[in-house]
Amino acid sequence: MKFKQDFFTQLPEFYAQVYPQGISNPHWLAWSEDAAKLIDLQQPTDALLQGLSGNAAVEGASYYAQVYSGHQFGGYTPRLGDGRSIILGEALGPQGAWDVALKGGGPTPYSRHGDGRAVMRSAVREFLVSEALHHLDVPTTRALAVIGSDMPVWRESQETAAITVRLARSHIRFGHFEFFCHSERGQADKLTQLLNFTLKQHYPHLSCDLAGYKAWFLQVVQDTAKLIAHWQAIGFAHGVMNTDNMSILGDSFDFGPFAFLDTFQEDFICNHSDPEGRYAFGQQPGIGLWNLQRLAQALTPVIPSDDLIAALNQYQHALVQHYLMLMRAKLGLAARANSTAEQDQQDLELIGGFTVLMEKNQLDYSNTWRRFGQLDPSSAHSSLRDDFIDLKEFDAWYQTYQARLGKVADIEAWQQARNSVNPKYILRNYLAQEAIIAVEEGNLAPLERLHQVLRQPFAEQVEHEDLAKRPPDWGQGLIMSCSS
Ligand SMILES: Nc1ncnc2c1ncn2[C@@H]1O[C@H](COP(=O)(O)OP(=O)(O)OP(=O)(O)O)[C@@H](O)[C@H]1O
Numbered sequence: 001m002k003f004k005q006d007f008f009t010q011l012p013e014f015y016a017q018v019y020p021q022g023i024s025n026p027h028w029l030a031w032s033e034d035a036a037k038l039i040d041l042q043q044p045t046d047a048l049l050q051g052l053s054g055n056a057a058v059e060g061a062s063y064y065a066q067v068y069s070g071h072q073f074g075g076y077t078p079r080l081g082d083g084r085s086i087i088l089g090e091a092l093g094p095q096g097a098w099d100v101a102l103k104g105g106g107p108t109p110y111s112r113h114g115d116g117r118a119v120m121r122s123a124v125r126e127f128l129v130s131e132a133l134h135h136l137d138v139p140t141t142r143a144l145a146v147i148g149s150d151m152p153v154w155r156e157s158q159e160t161a162a163i164t165v166r167l168a169r170s171h172i173r174f175g176h177f178e179f180f181c182h183s184e185r186g187q188a189d190k191l192t193q194l195l196n197f198t199l200k201q202h203y204p205h206l207s208c209d210l211a212g213y214k215a216w217f218l219q220v221v222q223d224t225a226k227l228i229a230h231w232q233a234i235g236f237a238h239g240v241m242n243t244d245n246m247s248i249l250g251d252s253f254d255f256g257p258f259a260f261l262d263t264f265q266e267d268f269i270c271n272h273s274d275p276e277g278r279y280a281f282g283q284q285p286g287i288g289l290w291n292l293q294r295l296a297q298a299l300t301p302v303i304p305s306d307d308l309i310a311a312l313n314q315y316q317h318a319l320v321q322h323y324l325m326l327m328r329a330k331l332g333l334a335a336r337a338n339s340t341a342e343q344d345q346q347d348l349e350l351i352g353g354f355t356v357l358m359e360k361n362q363l364d365y366s367n368t369w370r371r372f373g374q375l376d377p378s379s380a381h382s383s384l385r386d387d388f389i390d391l392k393e394f395d396a397w398y399q400t401y402q403a404r405l406g407k408v409a410d411i412e413a414w415q416q417a418r419n420s421v422n423p424k425y426i427l428r429n430y431l432a433q434e435a436i437i438a439v440e441e442g443n444l445a446p447l448e449r450l451h452q453v454l455r456q457p458f459a460e461q462v463e464h465e466d467l468a469k470r471p472p473d474w475g476q477g478l479i480m481s482c483s484s
């Protein structure tokens with residue numbers, strides 16, 4: 001790995017230098033060849049294993065934990081920071097630089113009560129979902145590898161420690177800005193320093209002045225809106241949308257109790273520690289805005305409120321437009337350039353009508369969409385019909401859909417296009433769980449198979465058909481705890 005150390009050298013007051021503590025008997029549990037390419041790595045070598053497990057120094061690495069704060073479940077925590085993630089620096093790759101972080105690399109000055117470690121099950125889940133989301137075309141941080149160990153760690157029971165090697169275009173979170181606004185009050189120069197760094201690194205076309213800051217914030221609003229639109233379209237619930245888990249670049253970030261929807265349920269809660277459903281699936285668009293408002297608040301020392309509010313006012317439109325684009329593609333409706341508000345509303349009703357039907361009929365979200373790839377939209381009889389119990393309701397919806405769809409010239413091409421946006425394979429919680437249980441038993445094959453299948457989520461892969469099934473009863477809507 002070749003590193004540059006821009007954050008480390010330019011923002012010395014924004015982190016604590018800390019070295020990872022090694023783990024016993026490190027071994028590769030997973031390796032992403034796709035992520036490796038991003039930073040010009042070829043093979044998971046022994047030397048790399050020793051370096052990334054913290055047992056040996058990595059040449060060129062700096063080792064630091066960043067400081068930030070954030071709103072957690074609505075309340076402000078004045079100081080957080082990387083309590084179990086140690087960044088090595090920005091590794092250079094053919095298309096840019098990626099922060100390399102050892103998530104679970106050991107205690108840092110920000111660990112407070114935690115042990116600085118991650119358990120194997122959570123490291124494996126983070127690895128799988130990072131790579132799965134990427135192949136589903138959802139913006140996300142990436143995962144290079146999971147390193148297992150025989151080091152015991154204690155959660156509800158004894159487990160073993162593991163490290164996810166995370167790659168991120170940036171680790172800067174909304175919470176970084178909140179820290180320098182609220183917790184380090186009166187340090188507007190630091191806020192500006194962080195802002196200028198962010199702009200120079202990631203928005204080089206913008207100037208480091210008020211005009212640039214305004215354009216940048218609008219971009220953050222739009223990127224966040226796009227990210228949430230992706231989650232809603234693909235059926236992904238993040239589970240812990242605290243502002244310290246919101247990437248400034250609009251990448252999916254920090255994977256804990258996340259879930260892809262099995263049966264469609266608008267108010268699905270994937271996080272065991274969120275009984276009130278603050279981060280329920282259907283709440284995500286609203287929470288995205290709430291989080292942006294917290295970011296805006298933190299930026300008031302450098303950007304006038306009126307400009308921040310004007311940018312925030314763009315959020316809903318940006319989200320709806322992106323969501324419409326993704327959902328029209330799923331349904332096979334022609335994209336509408338310059339559509340009117342009325343047309344958009346009609347399409348939203350069509351989409352909402354379908355998800356309501358899915359919920360009423362307890363249908364699997366992904367598998368139902370996938371069936372559009374076999375649908376003959378010119379036929380009055382829909383092959384989807386048999387899945388619905390209330391046929392009258394379905395027929396009414398289908399009629400409206402057909403009217404909106406119009407004539408499809410090349411049905412085969414239309415079906416293929418549906419299969420290229422409606423995935424066959426998603427990372428269902430029960431699949432991750434089965435792979436994790438196998439790893440506990442010393443069998444890495446199911447994890448590797450799942451990882452490989454998720455690299456091509458839109459391909460048929462008939463030999464892996466079993467991984468596309470809706471979950472068995474025990475695995476339906478599986479809810480995870482935060483203890484990771
Ligand atoms: N085992 C642990 N030891 C020490 N600190 C921890 C531990 N687990 C979580 N934390 C800290 O608690 C805070 C909230 O945790 P959260 O689950 O959002 O983040 P995370 O999953 O640890 O990491 P990241 O956000 O970098 O993906 C963070 O500051 C995190 O570093």
Ligand SMILES: [Mg+2]
Pocket residue numbers: 244245254
């Ligand atoms: Mg976090």
